[in-house]
Amino acid sequence: MKNTKKTDIVIIGGGIVGTAIARELAKYELDIVLLEQHPDLAMGTTKANSAILHAGFDAPEKSLKALLNVRGNELYRSLKDELDLELAVTGSLVVATNETEMKTLTELEQRGKNNGVAGLKIISRDQVLVREPNLSPDIVGALYAPTGGMMWPFTAALAFAENAIRNGVEVLTECPVTGIKVDNGKVVGVDTPQGFITANYVINAAGVHADDISRMASDDSFTITPRKGEYILFDKSVGSLVNTIIFPTPSKISKGILVSQTIHGNIFIGPNAANSSDKEDVATTTLGMKEIIAGARRLVPNLPLSSAITQFTGVRAVADSGDFVIRASTITQGLIQAAGIQSPGLTSAPAIAEMVAAILGNQGVNLTPKRSFNPINPPRVAFNQLDYAGKQAIIAKNPLHGRIICRCETVTEGEIVDAIHSPCGARTVDGIKRRLRPGAGRCQGGFCGPKITTILARELNIPITAVRKDTAESQMFYDKIPGGCEVTADV
Amino acid sequence: MYEQNFQVVIIGGGPAGLAAAVSASDNGAERVLVIERDRELGGILQQCIHNGFGLHRFKEELTGPGYAGRYIKMVQERSNITVLLDTMVLSVTENKTIVGVNPQDGIFQITAKAIIFAMGCRERTRGAIRTPGTRPAGVLTAGAAQRMVNMEGYLPGKKVVILGSGDIGLIMARRMALEGTRVEAVLEIMPYSNGLTRNVVQCLQDYNIPLYLAHTILKIHGKERITGVTCAKVDQNMKPIAGTEFYLECDCLLLSVGLIPENELSRELGIQIDGLTSGPIVDQLRQTNMAGFFAAGNVVHVHDLVDFVSEEGEIAGKYATAYAKSEIGAVNKVVAVTSADGVRTVVPQMINLHEGDTLPIRLYMRVGKTERNVKLAIMSGAQILLEKKLAVAKPGEMIVVEVPSDKLKTSDDKITVILKR
């Protein structure tokens, strides 16, 4: 028998939802373990989405989505400072290109008001074009939502996790839950390759796999259908194409293909929506690209396609009800569902976490506040945001900050080493990219990739051949084949 | 500690920067500085361990490090050249203050009388060509792979497909084959290779590596590591032809799909960029539209031979020095140089004629597609200033023509280079 571990609560899934729950529950005197199957947190849906802090006018009135979106949007305002989040409330626009769409905007405005969204207003064509001169001349007006914004989902999930760890939560990566043990209709623990973990409560935040997890505990009350959404990301050099977030007028099924700035000043277009049969299918497709390019052109006719730097796909976890599934299982005691968290899941995550805590309270879990709880994450120093004197000061402290590894995003070796050794440190090349953005710029890792590989090997004390790109088996390099021809340089 | 003044500061210590430094020194610059972000001088040459460098310049065939070594030695022999390694330039201002950073000195400022941009270029990526599919391990640019194989000593794969038949792609095909890796194929979307003919012969044909012209990759497969690619033939508009798809199994895909001059520093400064070369617009002295800012090498336009890069570095070094010493005479005529009818790019894009200019002016051109039995003509309005017969003109091979300066004295204010069929 492998190690066994005993805890009060197991959280399955290290996406934005699982990590936000971990951080919320860390406020109480509870033993908590968060389990993530991948080498890093935020590798599921949390890594590929629109990264928008939704205002909350889309979701049907009284749905969990509406309720938690508006609450989550509010909660992020204070979380931004506590957790040092990359988040900006920029306002967003939903634009209409004809009178029918204008009518939809009025309905949206009303729905938003009923959902409790503050400050919504319809603005005229001229007002839109003053803010966003590159939009299509066909635009007739827009719904402006001042509480809409942008965030950076990976670092948000990592910040939740880091704060949870600082407050006593244990996070295990490369630790997939392979079974849930139920005794007499009650959860008693989970099986993992790292051993059995005894727990009375299991919180299911497993994203697209939440129905599989639920079935492990004999609850098949919902199914998750994966629905793909593809994106194209553009270089910062075209970052002024739009100045904020531009949505088209939504259809019945989707918020549509948007054109938006990212919090780091890039531009993205997407997503489309295509049901899929494979939860792991994150391939981009020719068809998908065509669809999002056509969609985006309706908003911005002149797309700088030659400045595209990457494409990616996110998978929505769509529950059959269409709404979030957040409840105590009625079949298995001790199983709490946080499932079907499609958009606006990022925005809702902190509110979902509050709701899960309340459910645990109702289930009889003793929620005694932890006196030592510290809500603050020490701010990360981003070299490229410091002024001259600030840069001088941190290089004086650690000369590795004087070596720029990523020239596109100006990231130092010191920052990379810190990211590897932080509470839930980076273990992979993409893990470093998600934290600090080397490789997310225009060269896409062409220059810094080899250097980062070498730094990871050195800091983790592993051979180069063991350094992985992203997933568990994504090693990047082999040793040279013996007997291969050695060419020596004559200098 | 480096709050110092230099006459000429060169950003980038590759072949362009090194030649510029030597030339600045030889032309009488008193204090020359080369700033290089890598830990050694030589730039991309250090990872190009194959030979074929220096045939024009040194009349012998050297390896990349060998070629770089000659220039590094020349730099070291000149005591008025300072070199800062492991140093990144963060910004350059209009009044020629440079902010740099390195682990030893921290962040520092330097002022210059003249600045030469010699930052080279970067590789185009998968994202820029929007190849669909998954994003597994094993997909790299050819240059990054070259660095890992030649400098770090690791292999990116054991069964490789290469997309793009530019020189780096061709060289890497041979390099991987020499390492015992199976090179399944080189695919090229154009109906011709973008590389030098000698590289197609020596790197592919000599190793029986198939080259699929007018082909592209439709999809990348594999979840953790790449497992294969779906390929297809393309039509004249580079659109895939239905029914021609086939699958190649591989554990590595190398991309050699073009190079882009690295002009972030120059752009931020407001230097005018040529949309076709993606480099600064320069005159025959390699001066940009901003006085005292020069550029040379792949930062201006992508060269195929390092010998031309060195030549361009020398020009920039010489005239940056002249600028620093206020020795560039007044301009008495400006001639714009443009390309049309089959000629895609031309450098320099401007000719500023000065009092007493006698030297002929060399134009460096690339055509848009391969054409045979054509004449390259330099036109001033309807008048032909100069004509040159070409048996074959290929996009992969730079065309060089010398224009006597007296012809320009009488020409229009705009000359155009064209191909006449």
Ligand SMILES: Cc1cc2nc3c(=O)[nH]c(=O)nc-3n(C[C@H](O)[C@H](O)[C@H](O)COP(=O)(O)OP(=O)(O)OC[C@H]3O[C@@H](n4cnc5c(N)ncnc54)[C@H](O)[C@@H]3O)c2cc1C
């Ligand atoms: C195209 C698209 C656009 C979106 N845009 C927005 C937006 O703009 N704004 C917004 O608010 N929301 C948006 N969303 C929604 C948001 O991205 C998701 O709601 C959110 O990321 C879901 O987080 P999660 O933690 O539930 O899931 P995930 O991030 O998928 O996390 C689940 C985790 O569980 C792990 N896991 C699964 N099975 C196991 C197991 N057996 N053992 C251990 N671990 C396991 C997974 O590896 C994964 O890390 C968008 C979603 C998509 C797809």
